[in-house]
Amino acid sequence: MTEGDDIRNLDRRGPELVYAAVADAVAAQIASGELKSGDRIPGELEMAATYGIARMTVARAVRELRERGLVQTVRGKGTFVL
Incomplete structure (x- = not known):
């Protein structure tokens, strides 16, 4: 089972927010070294397709990662691991 499957199977009425x-899945990739400083994370549309969720949900997840200080978004370029 992949991380995308974990999120697709999340009880959307449950206490955990999608x-x-x-954001936790991407943060885990950063912590494990799978994503390193300077790496570009997938775009919103790609992540939405991977996780089977709406693009706006991905946008909120990326905002959460920025608030945690894990990524930086460069307009027109993408979002990169710090």
Whole structure:
């Protein structure tokens, strides 16, 4: 089972927020070294397709990652791991 499947199977009426689950999944990739400083994370549309969620939910997850200080978005370029 992949991370995308974990999020697709999330009880959307349960206590865990979908955007937080996506942010946690990306944060785990950063912590494990799978994503390194300077790496570009997938775009919103790609992540939405991967996780089977709305693009706006992905946008909220990316905002959460920025608030955590894990990524930086450069307009027109993408979002990169700090």
